[in-house]
Amino acid sequence: QVQLKESGPGLVQPSQTLSLTCTVSGFSLTSNSVHWVRQPPGKGLEWVGAIWSGGSTDYNSALKSRLSISRDTSKSQVFLKMNSLQTEDTAIYFCTRSGLRWGQGVMVTVSS
Amino acid sequence: DVVLTQTPSTLSATIGQSVSISCRSSQSLLDSAGNTYLYWYLQRPGQSPQLLIYLVSNLGSGVPNRFSGSGSGTDFTLKISGVEAEDLGVYYCMQATHAPFTFGSGTKLEIK
Numbered sequence: 184q185v186q187l188k189e190s191g192p193g194l195v196q197p198s199q200t201l202s203l204t205c206t207v208s209g210f211s212l213t214s215n216s217v218h219w220v221r222q223p224p225g226k227g228l229e230w231v232g233a234i235w236s237g238g239s240t241d242y243n244s245a246l247k248s249r250l251s252i253s254r255d256t257s258k259s260q261v262f263l264k265m266n267s268l269q270t271e272d273t274a275i276y277f278c279t280r281s282g283l284r285w286g287q288g289v290m291v292t293v294s295s
Numbered sequence: 296d297v298v299l300t301q302t303p304s305t306l307s308a309t310i311g312q313s314v315s316i317s318c319r320s321s322q323s324l325l326d327s328a329g330n331t332y333l334y335w336y337l338q339r340p341g342q343s344p345q346l347l348i349y350l351v352s353n354l355g356s357g358v359p360n361r362f363s364g365s366g367s368g369t370d371f372t373l374k375i376s377g378v379e380a381e382d383l384g385v386y387y388c389m390q391a392t393h394a395p396f397t398f399g400s401g402t403k404l405e406i407k
Contacts, residue, residue, distance in 0.1 A: 241396075
């Protein structure tokens with residue numbers, strides 16, 4: 184059964200770095216891509232970035248300079264790191280397997 | 296980046312009514328291999344997005360056949376033939392032909 188679960192701190196201070204983990208089961212990271220999507224409160228979906236089955240990455244143009252996505256295939260985990268956080272980065276962060284199956288999301292609030 | 300324009304932004308329907316949502320792209324979503332990576336999602340209140348349609352017109356697993364997708368190039372449509380109460384929520388189109396991937400702004404379906 185395909186499952187994805189996001190984890191990370193619920194609160195991050197402005198200018199700090201956000202670190203999120205997506206732990207997957209039921210599929211291999213070397214055969215599937217994993218994407219990150221975020222949703223600010225009351226707003227629409229924004230594609231953040233992806234790591235492909237071969238390990239290459241693509242990022243949202245507006246976030247590219249602050250963003251890094253990586254993985255540990257032995258642990259079936261994908262990582263998102265975003266630095267210089269601002270209040271506008273407050274959102275629910277989802278990970279998804281190729282857009283087909285989604286995790287429940289993790290709420291991240293950027294506030295002092 | 297590709298811009299997806301969804302219309303209408305809000306839709307109000309009675310049970311049993313048929314409705315359509317349009318998604319127009321700022322550039323063709325047909326890739327060099329002849330594939331068109333256009334997806335439709337439904338996000339019910341408080342839930343993660345759920346895949347409805349992939350590759351323009353293919354029904355996602357477990358999705359009722361009252362949902363259908365059509366279109367090509369830059370113009371795409373999601374149709375619900377006979378709205379049911381469980382269909383309320385926000386509908387998004389997403390393109391995955393051109394990186395970075397992008398979402399439409401969403402269409403909120405309300406039940407009268």
